[in-house]
Amino acid sequence: GAVVSQHPSWVICKSGTSVKIECRSLDFQATTMFWYRQFPKQSLMLMATSNEGSKATYEQGVEKDKFLINHASLTLSTLTVTSAHPEDSSFYICSAPAGGSNYGYTFGSGTRLTVV
Amino acid sequence: GNSVTQMEGPVTLSEEAFLTINCTYTATGYPSLFWYVQYPGEGLQLLLKATKADDKGSNKGFEATYRKETTSFHLEKGSVQVSDSAVYFCALLAGANSKLTFGKGITLSVRP
Numbered sequence: 001g002a003v004v005s006q007h008p009s010w011v012i013c014k015s016g017t018s019v020k021i022e023c024r025s026l027d028f029q030a031t032t033m034f035w036y037r038q039f040p041k042q043s044l045m046l047m048a049t050s051n052e053g054s055k056a057t058y059e060q061g062v063e064k065d066k067f068l069i070n071h072a073s074l075t076l077s078t079l080t081v082t083s084a085h086p087e088d089s090s091f092y093i094c095s096a097p098a099g100g101s102n103y104g105y106t107f108g109s110g111t112r113l114t115v116v
Numbered sequence: 117g118n119s120v121t122q123m124e125g126p127v128t129l130s131e132e133a134f135l136t137i138n139c140t141y142t143a144t145g146y147p148s149l150f151w152y153v154q155y156p157g158e159g160l161q162l163l164l165k166a167t168k169a170d171d172k173g174s175n176k177g178f179e180a181t182y183r184k185e186t187t188s189f190h191l192e193k194g195s196v197q198v199s200d201s202a203v204y205f206c207a208l209l210a211g212a213n214s215k216l217t218f219g220k221g222i223t224l225s226v227r228p
Contacts, residue, residue, distance in 0.1 A: 006159065034215065043205065043220045044160075093159050095216075104150045104209060105216050107159040 002028045002098035006108025013084055013115055021079045021111045023094035030096035033077035034105065035069060038091040050077045084115040118143045120206050122219035129196055130227050137191040137222055139180075139206035147210040149173075149182055149189040154203040154221070163191075163204070198226045 003026040013019050023033055031052045036044040048064075050056040050071035058064045066088075068080040081088050091110050098106040123138040141147065148167045152160040164173030169184035180191045189206060206219040 041223070043218050046215065049215070095160070104148065104152075104162055104165060104207070107152075107161070110157070110159040112157070 002096070002106040004030070004094060004096055004106045004108040006094055006111060008111060009109060010112040011114070013113070015085055015115055016083055018080055018082045019084055019113060021081075021092055021094075021113075023077050023079075023096075023108050025075045025096055025106075028096075028098065029074040030077070031074060032097055033071060034095045035067075035077075035079050036093045036095065038093060038110075040091075044093060047079075081113065084113070086115045089113055089115045118147070118208060118210050118214070118217045120208055120217055120219035122206050122222050125222035126225060127222060128225045128227065131198055132195045133226075135191070135193040135196045135200075135224070137204055137206075137224070139189045139191065139219060141187050141189065141206075141208050143187075143208055143210045143217075145210050147208040149180070150207045150209070150216075151178070151180055151189070151191050152205040152207060152218075154205065156202070160205065196224070196226045198228055200224060201226045 005024045007022050033050045035047045037047050038044050047062045048056045048058045050069045052071045052074050056069035071077040093110045095105040095107040119142045121140050150165045151163040153163045154160050164175040166173040166182035172181045178193045180189050203221045203223050205221045207216050
């Protein structure tokens with residue numbers, strides 16, 4: 001089945017530095033990738049939708065200059081958290097549609113970001 | 117707009133107990149319905165799905181039936197195991213170009 005590989009699975013960084021998270025579709029082409037953020041014991045919050053070859057669409061309240069999304073190829077989308085602060089610590093998950101509305105989405109394994 | 121409502125949690129059960137997790141939805145058109153499971157520290161995995169009314173999705177002993185008349189997609193399992201401890205999300209997708217809409221999720225803990 002469709003697989004999305006997400007790296008790194010966890011990262012610790014210092015305040016003020018930037019962190020890049022990668023999501024790759026391994027056996028299918030992902031023209032769209034969704035990026036979510038999840039706080040402890042809460043549901044997923046959609047941050048943005050990336051589309052291959054065009055600008056990402058951000059949800060209301062999400063800072064596009066802080067969360068840079070690039071979708072340069074049909075198999076790779078990246079999320080860069082710029083100038084990270086402790087409040088950016090969270091669990092970030094990517095997902096891609098896998099075969100139309102009958103199949104839902106395939107999710108990456110998530111990245112635990114801790115900013116110290 | 118589309119929405120998914122899940123029962124409040126958390127839920128704690130003893131091993132081999134019967135499980136029901138309620139899920140109701142509001143959507144335009146004819147959505148596809150999903151249950152996802154998230155084990156600690158991991159991403160979401162598709163547990164089961166149903167794409168039209170009266171369809172029953174099933175996997176790993178879990179079942180859910182798409183009930184259009186009650187706009188529900190309740191998750192059931194006859195005998196839970198400790199390994200079923202996880203967070204369960206109900207979700208819907210209404211149309212090929214729409215976004216997945218999630219419920220809030222519910223944490224299930226199963227005691228030995």
